[in-house]
Amino acid sequence: MSHIAFQPKGRAIEVEADYVVVGSGAGGATAAVTLARGGAKVALVEAGAWRDPQDYPGSTYGAMRDLFDDWGSTITRGRAFWPVVQARTVGGTTVINCAICVRTPDDIFEQWDRERGVGGPRMAKEVGRIQDEIERELCAEVVPEAAAGRSNILAMKGARAMGYDSHAMTRYVKGCVGSGQCLQGCSSLRKQSTNLNYIPEVLERGGDVISSAPVKRILFEGRRAAGVSGRFSHPVTRARGADFRVRARKAVVVAASATHSPALLMRSGVKSPALGKFFRAHPGTGIFGCYDDPVDMNIGATQGWASTAFRTDPGLKLETLSIPLEMVAGRLPGGGDLLMERLREYRHIAMWVHAVRAETAGTVSNGWFDKPVVRYTLNRADMERFRKGMALVARTHFAAGAKAIVPGVYGLPYKLGPDEVRLLEEGPLDPRCYVAILSHLFGGCAMGRDPTISVCDGRGRAYGYEGLVIADASVIPTNLGVNPQHTIMALARLFSEELLGD
Ligand SMILES: Cc1cc2nc3c(=O)[nH]c(=O)nc-3n(C[C@H](O)[C@H](O)[C@H](O)COP(=O)(O)OP(=O)(O)OC[C@H]3O[C@@H](n4cnc5c(N)ncnc54)[C@H](O)[C@@H]3O)c2cc1C
Ligand code: SF4
Structure with a gap:
């Protein structure tokens, strides 16, 4: 050996x-x-x-440097440049x-x-x-209650209020302690x-x-x-x-x-x-829900809640996904006092995502320096699913008690209230208006x-x-x-x- x-x-x-x-x-x-x-x-x-798990960098940029494929720099070539995320x-x-099984x-x-x-x-x-x-x-287990975290609990509440099926996730994790760090590598050796x-x-x-x-x-x-x-x-x-x-x-x-x-x-x-x-994928994006009480989304399993109720119609998966401050900050527009004010809300934000079961097929070829070239542009039907997914996530936030959501869509206001979800339903069909990633690749x-x-x-x-x-x-x-x-x-x-x- x-x-x-x-x-x-x-x-x-x-x-x-x-x-x-x-x-x-x-x-x-x-x-x-x-x-x-x-x-x-x-x-x-x-x-x-x-990499020894004790030496995982613990920060998003450190993880991109040490664990991600080319700093996560592979992007789709097409109408929009969306990151194609994998590890190396x-x-x-x-x-x-996130070890979801x-x-x-x-x-x-x-x-x-x-x-x-x-x-x-x-x-x-x-x-x-x-x-x-x-x-x-690989010790697949349902996220233990003690590690669920408030973001996952709120999502469950929202889905229940909306009347659709959802569940606590099963993951290949042995005794999750809810450190919310799956994306940076689990240094406590729980994730299998x-x-x-x-x-x-x-x-x-x-x-x-x-x-x-x-x-x-x-x-x-x-x-x-x-x-x-x-x-x-x-x-x-x-x-x-x-x-x-x-x-x-x-x-x-x-x-x-x-x-x-x-x-x-x-x-x-x-x-x-x-x-x-x-080449196919599940492109997805996240919506921030803003709550009166602190959510502290980084306390608890990074992903702990999901719904497959919309898997066949319209073709979506919904999940919670907690991201650290530096990634939240990267999605907030503005600078100076405005940015600081928005960042102060961090503890009150929960991010939930949708992933589209997209029918669009793309291609992969071999590029310079052996870097794969991915050509992929979501077709109209998939963009319509994409918009529906955003509206569904937004409504779930409001059903769970959010006061506002931050959609992160180009051309829409920074925050939307419960009466403005239709703006997402009628949102642009141009993929360039959305901050999406491809993480499930086929x-x-x-x-x-x-x-x-x-x-x-x-x-x-x-x-x-x-x-x-x-x-x-x-x-x-x-x-x-x-x-x-x-x-x-x-x-x-x-x-x-x-x-x-x-
Ligand atoms: C952020 C994120 C979260 C995800 N969460 C989940 C989840 O919770 N549950 C789930 O089911 N799926 C999840 N996925 C998807 C899942 O991780 C992948 O679908 C799966 O790991 C793909 O397996 P694979 O063997 O095809 O490729 P990978 O697991 O990516 O392995 C490919 C390996 O090949 C190596 N490699 C590439 N080129 C070469 C070369 N030329 N020579 C030698 N080695 C090479 C790479 O460095 C890499 O280590 C997630 C993906 C991402 C990006
Ligand atoms: S990184 Fe944290 S949340 Fe993810 S499996 Fe490990 S202990 Fe659980």
Whole structure:
């Protein structure tokens, strides 16, 4: 077992394993541990550095520097520049996410079956079995009451008053203490990101973890994926280090995310008419509710409340999301006395968000310096859903007792009262007027039975190649309308079990 961290320029590093897994996030870590449990020798190659949770920076900008992919600087190219947020660290985006654990809805397997010839009841059953296992392994639990925090409690009250279903979230968290810091990494080791469990287990089982090691390309012998190569990148300065080459005796498993996996396949020369297509997301935004009494949203679980009541009509998910002062400040217009006055309200603000189950499909390609280029502009129907989501969140705030909301929409007043929600319903349809982000990403290497519209089959095996499996969010051919980590992990395990059986 060994962890090979950044190596300065010099002799090239050579490693050999049965399986090489690229990327250590939700998909990669699950694939790696499954293969290692099956007795295989695994090499897990990760672009980001291994960070000790005690050394997580604790601030938003520190997290962007140390944990986020390129400081969170990947943005959509299209009508609006919206951030495409992911992590680049050992553990991938599980380190900076909120660990919300939602089972794959049954209608998704039906949809995949109908539209892509994969999924169906058999996959639903297998994914269900695996999700049971993962829930046990990663200690999935409902947010404890003591860690709920006032923002989550208020949201529950608002939904109840509005008469729609909502619930306290289930998350992969062991005894949350409600520090409200999931997005900066859980330094109290409660959140079960993969750097705390699956990745150490890969090492214990004799695998190698190679960090600060962005893979440049997949190596092929004929049509067989035979390994990967790249060059170490310093975790702080990004200075180039030694070259590395990791040989795969059996297969290369690509799990570098919905943006990086298609980009890596493209620069490795993989040919598929579907590569980089069918990129989808759940774009969303937050609305601040202003309450008379302090909410102190950073006390309590970062995310603790959700509603899926609008998942199919109009296609939305609602959640609480507590953000720290520096992120709130970044969304407040004004300066000097005005800004100080607005900031004084911070303790009285709760932020709740909506995520649109958007039908819009975009593309991913490989850009300069191996940076993925995401082209994505929400279509009109999705923008209408987006507006509806904002109005729904605003109404929930008012039903919970908010005196005003801060919509953060270009062209609208700074604050709106309960009688002004229609301004959101009639708000602009131009995406540039909204501060949105994309955090749930899908596709780019979509799975399916037809190779003209699919990069891989329903077991992640790339069409036209041997020993090349894709096992992350990029294989998901549709959006889900729920948080994706549980689905990604289950698919990665399913594909890895299949590989072990080959
Ligand atoms: C802020 C935020 C909050 C979220 N909250 C939740 C939540 O609560 N619940 C939920 O279900 N989902 C959540 N998500 C989404 C979820 O985290 C992702 O869908 C999931 O982690 C994606 O898994 P993945 O394996 O595809 O990619 P990732 O987890 O992003 O892992 C990909 C890994 O590959 C590495 N990599 C990339 N390129 C290379 C390369 N060339 N060589 C080597 N390594 C490479 C990356 O550094 C990264 O570590 C959230 C996302 C964000 C951004
Ligand atoms: S709220 Fe705090 S303790 Fe709970 S999982 Fe998130 S970071 Fe960890």
